[in-house]
Amino acid sequence: MIQYYFDWSVITRNAGALGEALLLGLGLAVVSLLIGSVIGLAAAYARLSGRKWLAWPVWAYVEFIRCMPLLLLIFFVYFGLPEFNISWFDKTESFVLTLSLYAGAYMSEVFRAGLGSIPKQYVEAAKAIGLRPWQRQRYVVLPVMFRITLPAISNNLISLFKDTSLAAAIAVPELTFVARRINADTFRVMEVWLSVSAMYLVTAYTIATLLRLVERRYASIR
Amino acid sequence: MSDQALLRATGVRKSFGSIEVLKGIDLTVRQGQVVSLIGASGSGKTTFLRCVNLLEEHDSGEILLDGDPIGYRVEGGKRRRLSEARVSAQRARIGMVFQQFNLFPHLTAEENVMLGLTKVLGRTRAEARDIAGQWLARVGLEARREHYPYQLSGGQQQRVAIARAVAMEPRLLLFDEVTSALDPELVAEVLGVMQQLAESGMTMLVVSHEMLFVRDVSHHVVFMDGGRVAQAGTPDQVFHHPESERLRSFLGRFHGMFGNAL
Amino acid sequence: MLDFSMTPGAFGFEAWQSRWSILSGVGVTMASSGLTIVFATILGILFGVALTYGWWWLRLVIRLYVDVMRGIPVLVLILFTYYGLALFGINVPAFWAGVIALSGFATAHIAETLRGAVQSVPQGQMEAGKAIGLRFAQRLRYVILPQAVRRMLPPWVNTCLEIVKGTTLLSVIGVVELLLASQQIMARNYLIVDFYLLATVLYLVINFTIAQIGGVLERRFSYLRY
Numbered sequence: 001m002i003q004y005y006f007d008w009s010v011i012t013r014n015a016g017a018l019g020e021a022l023l024l025g026l027g028l029a030v031v032s033l034l035i036g037s038v039i040g041l042a043a044a045y046a047r048l049s050g051r052k053w054l055a056w057p058v059w060a061y062v063e064f065i066r067c068m069p070l071l072l073l074i075f076f077v078y079f080g081l082p083e084f085n086i087s088w089f090d091k092t093e094s095f096v097l098t099l100s101l102y103a104g105a106y107m108s109e110v111f112r113a114g115l116g117s118i119p120k121q122y123v124e125a126a127k128a129i130g131l132r133p134w135q136r137q138r139y140v141v142l143p144v145m146f147r148i149t150l151p152a153i154s155n156n157l158i159s160l161f162k163d164t165s166l167a168a169a170i171a172v173p174e175l176t177f178v179a180r181r182i183n184a185d186t187f188r189v190m191e192v193w194l195s196v197s198a199m200y201l202v203t204a205y206t207i208a209t210l211l212r213l214v215e216r217r218y219a220s221i222r
Numbered sequence: 223m224s225d226q227a228l229l230r231a232t233g234v235r236k237s238f239g240s241i242e243v244l245k246g247i248d249l250t251v252r253q254g255q256v257v258s259l260i261g262a263s264g265s266g267k268t269t270f271l272r273c274v275n276l277l278e279e280h281d282s283g284e285i286l287l288d289g290d291p292i293g294y295r296v297e298g299g300k301r302r303r304l305s306e307a308r309v310s311a312q313r314a315r316i317g318m319v320f321q322q323f324n325l326f327p328h329l330t331a332e333e334n335v336m337l338g339l340t341k342v343l344g345r346t347r348a349e350a351r352d353i354a355g356q357w358l359a360r361v362g363l364e365a366r367r368e369h370y371p372y373q374l375s376g377g378q379q380q381r382v383a384i385a386r387a388v389a390m391e392p393r394l395l396l397f398d399e400v401t402s403a404l405d406p407e408l409v410a411e412v413l414g415v416m417q418q419l420a421e422s423g424m425t426m427l428v429v430s431h432e433m434l435f436v437r438d439v440s441h442h443v444v445f446m447d448g449g450r451v452a453q454a455g456t457p458d459q460v461f462h463h464p465e466s467e468r469l470r471s472f473l474g475r476f477h478g479m480f481g482n483a484l
Numbered sequence: 485m486l487d488f489s490m491t492p493g494a495f496g497f498e499a500w501q502s503r504w505s506i507l508s509g510v511g512v513t514m515a516s517s518g519l520t521i522v523f524a525t526i527l528g529i530l531f532g533v534a535l536t537y538g539w540w541w542l543r544l545v546i547r548l549y550v551d552v553m554r555g556i557p558v559l560v561l562i563l564f565t566y567y568g569l570a571l572f573g574i575n576v577p578a579f580w581a582g583v584i585a586l587s588g589f590a591t592a593h594i595a596e597t598l599r600g601a602v603q604s605v606p607q608g609q610m611e612a613g614k615a616i617g618l619r620f621a622q623r624l625r626y627v628i629l630p631q632a633v634r635r636m637l638p639p640w641v642n643t644c645l646e647i648v649k650g651t652t653l654l655s656v657i658g659v660v661e662l663l664l665a666s667q668q669i670m671a672r673n674y675l676i677v678d679f680y681l682l683a684t685v686l687y688l689v690i691n692f693t694i695a696q697i698g699g700v701l702e703r704r705f706s707y708l709r710y
Contacts, residue, residue, distance in 0.1 A: 068649070069648075069663065069687060072684065189568055200556050200560060201555040
């Protein structure tokens, strides 16, 4: 085994680029989670609507996404859509589109479980004070569901953040892409990948901790 | 008390699948009256109450509130279901208190009371907060306005639930076994609030197993058995002159508990 | 798109021409998935048991391992393993670097799943096992694990699906599995949509099969209820 001498200057020299790349990944994950939540909520309601023609396509969408490798989806959207003369997007937008569709399927399962777990007595109490159907959803069901599903939402955000590493495959300059570039330029393998792993790790656990604080603020749901 | 019938039910029937739970209920509640429904579990009391507030739809017969049919309108001899908006508006005129309290877990005591006031009755938040404060004070929970349901005892939660229902100024207030889920030592505080409400002239339809309360507070008592009204009358008539063996044996169960108080 | 005729430039013809590349891609995908599933399941069970019943220092080490593995993207693990092993003069082919990295990741997930499943078995079962004189390993083997299997199965099947999907990442370090094989074919004939669709269908077939097997196993163990 060869002797390895650490030279951390490669990291300090590139600290700015790495930091920016990390923030880009985080931003991509947050935007995809937001869009994915909108898709997921609509899908969950469609699935629970009891109407076959609404529920069936949603089921197919969710199962399709769950069985599909994300990397294949990313390539398919990025290289495939221009074949249909759809090319108004750049690689970052293409990635956000893909990750949002991906997140939508997972979020719809989260929301479906959340909506299903709300005791029906809350809805009855809301009916009893005369709230209309959409008011019952808006003021009672959704707030309760949001609090119940917060841990699952937090897990999904962390997964999505880790998934942004795949954007490197279509040269979106996020953390993994920048790390590979520095690795290729300097071949300081250990320094680069240890730092990058630590950055992902710390960010993931920071997200988890922050959202756990939010959860605690909402501890009123038991 | 006037003779005006606030709620009039005639021939109300309701089945779940092949089981007929209500087999033609006739019942009248007048303005300012307290009417209690008693009977063994499974006799249909709760189902009837839920039909009045449209949490269940009755199959036939009619339930009139202030002369208007509940849940549908009659058009050319046929029943047409009302829109959800109209149904919601009807429900807002009838308050309901549940066995399991059903407070909204994500809202404080005050916000629980305010929700219907702002979203259904269109009050401003300031007005709603005032009203909520008054009613929470009436039920003795002024100091708990900011508490979430999980921070309150069962009896306190139930009193908030009552405040939530009364604050809407309903024409009629329904109580569905509101003390059954409470620890025995918490029952009195809830019954106390209900008694105050009754004395203030609120029209109430009460399903309860608290026989002393029923006897002392009700104007009219209805004994239900097997989905029918078996006997109805003043508390004195029902408790002291039971006409059927069923009612006698039903009341007999409570004699043991209260000595000869009934 | 999807012209099935057998003339050069049509999908049918090109697919037939490249049938061996595609099959070999499917083979590499299945081999890397299969090996990873086997390694990760064995290691995951060992780690999971250690995580539940181990000495405190062992639990601490494995907890650290599990949490680190779950906080780092698989792609980073794969790249790190690939470049890292080479750096230390351990010359393994990209395929094995990939399988090692994927196994490391999946082991963490299975260990955590096992811990949850084992803890869901009522406490009394362990005590009943003690009462009839079973040793620790026997209690695990004959009492606890058979009951944990049912709780284990759905998340284990999910992890298997994740592994199959994860093998696409091996394409990044040059392993010619199904995704890279398809891309190499596209590079020759420019039938981009067609061959991505073909790859999609093949992945769906593989993963649907796994999900079905999972469903059958779940029914097989459905007599376990508690």
